[in-house]
Amino acid sequence: MNFAFVSGNPALDLAGTVGSRRDEPTDLLAAPVDLERWVAECDELPDGVTADFATFESALSLREAIYQLALDRVLDRPFDPRSLGIVNDTAAGPVPTLQLSDTGLQVSGDLAAVLAHIARSGIAVLGDPHACLKECGRTGCTRIYLDRSRGARRTWCGMDECGNRVKASAYRARRRASMTRAEGRGNEAP
Numbered sequence: 001m002n003f004a005f006v007s008g009n010p011a012l013d014l015a016g017t018v019g020s021r022r023d024e025p026t027d028l029l030a031a032p033v034d035l036e037r038w039v040a041e042c043d044e045l046p047d048g049v050t051a052d053f054a055t056f057e058s059a060l061s062l063r064e065a066i067y068q069l070a071l072d073r074v075l076d077r078p079f080d081p082r083s084l085g086i087v088n089d090t091a092a093g094p095v096p097t098l099q100l101s102d103t104g105l106q107v108s109g110d111l112a113a114v115l116a117h118i119a120r121s122g123i124a125v126l127g128d129p130h131a132c133l134k135e136c137g138r139t140g141c142t143r144i145y146l147d148r149s150r151g152a153r154r155t156w157c158g159m160d161e162c163g164n165r166v167k168a169s170a171y172r173a174r175r176r177a178s179m180t181r182a183e184g185r186g187n188e189a190p
Contacts, residue, residue: 008147
């Protein structure tokens with residue numbers, strides 16, 4: 001299973017680890033080891049973080065709270081108070097350590113620090129009145145992303161996962177319609 005980091009924010013990417021939330025939800029974080037791998041693959045987060053069951057459950061709780069708040073923002077409704085509490089409480093945790101070296105930026109910390117960083121990242125984007133949050137335009141995809149495109153014209157969470165599927169489906173529909181029209185003309189009497 002591959003993780004997609006296309007939402008433009010690590011908090012939104014964490015929320016995106018559940019796909020097709022309204023139809024047939026697919027959870028990419030089924031076990032603590034999945035969370036460890038997700039953290040390792042996320043550019044802004046430290047490598048080598050370990051998750052026990054309690055911190056894994058905290059991460060899942062944070063993920064659902066972030067998704068709820070992002071959906072509230074997309075639908076222009078008041079934030080869910082319970083989700084606000086989870087995100088704000090998590091953000092009050094320890095922060096990752098940042099160090100600059102000749103090789104670049106080094107980020108370190110445990111999973112509690114990672115979750116606090118993700119919560120703070122979510123607060124920053126959800127609290128920004130100018131941030132354009134959207135839900136993916138592909139039917140069935142419920143990923144919420146930060147649209148930074150010129151004119152806020154981005155339609156899909158990402159081209160690889162959703163944009164290509166939508167374009168391929170539209171192409172197939174056009175081909176079927178074209179073939180149907182051609183067959184209809186072939187059956188006409190001279």
